[in-house]
Amino acid sequence: MATEDRRLINRIRSGDKGAFEELVKRHYEDIFSYCYRRTGNREDAEDLTQEVFLKLVKAIYKYRHTGKFRNFIFTVAVNCCNDFIRRQKTRPEKEPDDTYLDSAVSGEMSPSEHMINRENRFILYERLSGLKEEQKEALVLHYFHGFKAREIAEITGVPLATAKSRIRQGLEHLKKEYEKDKDRHIERKGEVRNERKEK
Amino acid sequence: MNEKKSKTDWIPVVRQEKVEEVIISGGLFMEQNVPAGSNVWVLMTKQLRYLSPSLWxxxxxxxxxxxxxxxxxSMDCSDAGYMIFTMAPVAGFLTVPEMLKDLQYNMSELESVCRYDGAKVLVLRLISAGLINVLCLTMISAAxxxxxxxxxxKTVIYGLVPYVWVNVINLFMIMLLRIRSRRVGVLLSVIPAAASYLFQPENMMFYDGAVVFWLAALAAGVLLGAGEVCLIMKERNKREGAFLWN
Known part of the structure; x- marks a missing residue:
């Protein structure tokens, strides 16, 4: 795969537009999904993905084969997303779009499964949104894109120990939030039971 | 991708028209930005223009x-040899401010992301300045x-050995110790030039057997210098990547 990317980059450098098309098709989904997980909005993710590929083609002559190309393109994506999020902080907060919740639902799902899936995804989105940006970035790269801590450190430009602690702290935070939810759920169940008894 | 990938995924299906949009805009950019040929000779002449007329x-x-x-x-043979030996470090010292010009004007970052390879440009600049000095020393030797x-x-080696070694030490101090001030760099480069005067080589000169020693010193200096240039290129390339992507 890495050799294939290298071959494509060499072809792009020699001005082959077909090679660029091939490279985009190979990595579009991966980059788009990352941007989507970071922003929670389809339009923003599409714009960011386009920005990543344009940045890549602008600087392709400067690229050196020093590691995996995937790590390299993700470094660009991480920087683009971070810039975007920084810009967004000064603007009013957006609600997650509907596609975020309704998409990726298998056609084989029953209506109840659909509802549970939708609810789970909504909860996970809320929990992830509650994390610090750097923890969210590390968790998304690790659990959704399969990067190792060493690679995350390389992509985000932090020491290995920092990358590991971001993953750990993010997980701990998620765990705590889910436990709180569980307690709330049990409490609610108890209240309902008491109400029924009283009736 | 590894097995750890989460099953709780929510990514919408990629819209093909968006993929096409990226391909078209990238293709347009590629059409408008045909890479500039980095012919070594063209780059070299550009670097010759970069060098200040005061150096010439x-x-x-x-x-x-x-x-x-x-x-x-009324000089004799040994005086002539010694004069070349003392002039060579001065020639090396003169090029130091030129090599640090990009630091003074804060241009090194810009150079690193310019259309030419930053490391290649630096090395060609070093070669251009070096060639001028070697030419000057050769003319003195010929005179x-x-x-x-x-x-x-013999006269060429007496000039080249101190010249190469002074440059090796200068490069080590300025580039590898990451000196980021032109003044400090120029001041530090006085040290190797001054130290070369403490070395009294008259006894080693004009003795036929000593030529081997001088040639060995020259070869060692050239090898060390080449090693340093490689390290500098590596460092530049690394920094170039950081400038580009951050």
Whole structure:
């Protein structure tokens, strides 16, 4: 795969537009999904993905084969997303779009499964949104894109120990939030039971 | 991708028209930005223009002083050899401010992301300045050879050895110790030039057997210098990546 990317980059450098098309098709989904997980909005993710590929083609002559190309393109994506999020902080907060919740639902799902899936995804989105940006970035790269801590450190430009602690702290935070939810759920169940008894 | 990939995924299906949009805009950019050819000769001439005219003036002055000293004063063979030995570090010292010009004007970051390879540009700049100095030293040596009949090979080596070693030490101090001020760099480069005067090589000169020693010193200096240049190129390339993507 890495050799294939290298071959494509060499072809792009020699001005082959077909090679660029091939490279985009190979990595579009991966980059788009990352941007989507970071922003929670389809339009923003599409714009960011386009920005990543344009940045890549602008600087392709400067690229050196020093590691995996995937790590390299993700470094660009991480920087683009971070810039975007920084810009967004000064603007009013957006609600997650509907596609975020309704998409990726298998056609084989029953209506109840659909509802549970939708609810789970909504909860996970809320929990992830509650994390610090750097923890969210590390968790998304690790659990959704399969990067190792060493690679995350390389992509985000932090020491290995920092990358590991971001993953750990993010997980701990998620765990705590889910436990709180569980307690709330049990409490609610108890209240309902008491109400029924009283009736 | 590894097995750890989460099953709780919510990514919408990629819209093909968006993929096409990226391909079209990238293709347009590629059409409009045909890469500039980095012909070595073109780059070299650009670097020659980058070097300040004052450096050329100083080199010319050095050459004139050497020739005038040879013609006016009553020098003998050993004086001539020693004069070349003392002038070479000065020639090396003169190029230091030129090499640090990008630091003074804060241009190194910009150079690193320009359309030419930053590391290649730096090395070509070093080569251009070095070639001027070597040319100047060769002309002085030729004048001495003509005036005093000193062996041409010997006079060239007497000039090249201190020149190469002074540059090796300068490069080490300035580039590898990451000196980021032109003034500090120039001040530090006085040290190797001054130290070369403490070394009294008269006994080693004009003794036929010593030529091997001088050649070995030259070869060692060239090898060390080449190693340093490789390290600098590596460092530049690394920094270039950081400038580009952050």
């Amino acid at each position: 003036g100083c080199q010319l002055l050095l050459l004139c002083v050497a020739i005038a000293a040879a013609l006016i004063t 001495m050879w003509e005036a005093f009949g000193v062996s041409f090979l």
